[in-house]
Amino acid sequence: MFNKILTRARTMSPWVLHFDCGSCNGCDIEVLACLTPVYDVERFGMINVGNPMHADVFLVTGTVNHRNKKVLRNLYDQIPDPKVVVAIGACGLTGGIFREAYNVVGGVDKIIPVDVYVPGCPAKPEAIIDGVVLGLEKLKK
């Protein structure tokens, strides 16, 4: 009974933490565009929070590099379970156009487990919202 209420609360108002992990800003501004009136994810109860300890969904954009992989791991560890990780953009998936650069480790999944992959360069706001909704399905289970 208690778990049921908890799951419902979690999926009806997922709080989102966004971390730019070495992207070109393209995906970041699309993530922010999701919050603004035209796409307005707040109608689904999503709020962008700054504190990882408040978050349920972790949105990561961009490639991982040797300097920020520690930061990424750190943020991931601070998010309480259960959590969903959404990797956004071609760089977040595999490294994209930067994959051959010397400071690039590769996709986000090399450092932390990823639940949903959202392709695109940059991914459109519709696709990002879709990705988060897919992630919530996973949170229900």
Next chain:
Amino acid sequence: MSKTIIPFGPQHPVLPEPVHLKLTLEDEVITEAIPAFGFVHRGLEKLAEIRDFHQMIYVVERICGICSMIHAMCYCQGIEELMGIEVPPRARFLRVIWSELHRIHSHLLWLGLFADSFGFESLFMQCWKIREKILDIDEATTGNRIIISVCVIGGMRKDISPEHVNWILSELKDVEREIKRLETTIMTDYTVMKRTVGKGVLTGKQAYELGLVGPTLRASGIAQDMRMLGYAAFNEINFEPVVETDGDCYARCKVRFRETLQSIDLIRQAIAKLPEGELAVKAKGRPEGEVISRVEQPRGEVFYYIKANGKKNLERLRVRTPTFANVPALLAMLPGMWLSDVPVIVLSIDPCISCTER
């Protein structure tokens, strides 16, 4: 008084990008700020050794997603100069139109983030709502919202059809009307004035000596704008740089606000003069020699140094971006300010970290 050290970033709600500032405080007043960079460093300049000079256009576009078209334009101008290519007039005017569209969307994005930095959430939402119209124009004319990829060496890949021209003009009219509706809020609102007037003042002399660029410099009373060089088709349209004299966060806000309206005017001028003709000339051969190419980004002057030796790959590509030039201003402004003013001052230079670190 004992000293406190507060880390600001790399993950901070007010910054969309990771940058780290180590702030030394006495009570609530900042005495020293030390930046740490490198969280977004990818090593794009080195990719010039793997990708050929045509493919590099797509790499330089992804130096920064916000002003991607302007990076590509700067790079293409440099290579065109090396190869001695004359760009067709229609392509030059199209470059003006798309680069000014990018400037409007970048400035609106900044106005929104700036409002958000002092907690004015509704102004943030309004600015971003207007910005979506500009992105719609990008999407309709090129097929993508942010990274539009229209520049090629020798001209443009996409054209703006006559039906689109009329639609763009009517959309711009809406955008202009809505931006003007925000004018009283941005210029006279108590909240905005209280948080921005007199914060982070830089005199013209200081700004010049620190080597600042773009709106940060122009807000201190120095009229320096790379568009005055007349690249693309800026020599054929009327252009006057926007200058303010106070040098504080409020003045920087005013410069960017007025530039947004000016860009709409520039697009109208460019559309009115848009000549007929072909879009691109074929780029034959390979570049050789070295060249410096400069254009004005929304954040200031971007500088490309290109060295080629007649091979498929460039020998060296060096990019110096506006935020790199503006960071010294940040370090000069922060000491003596309150901790609560840090987000406002940091955002007032419009930092673009992915540009700076590449």
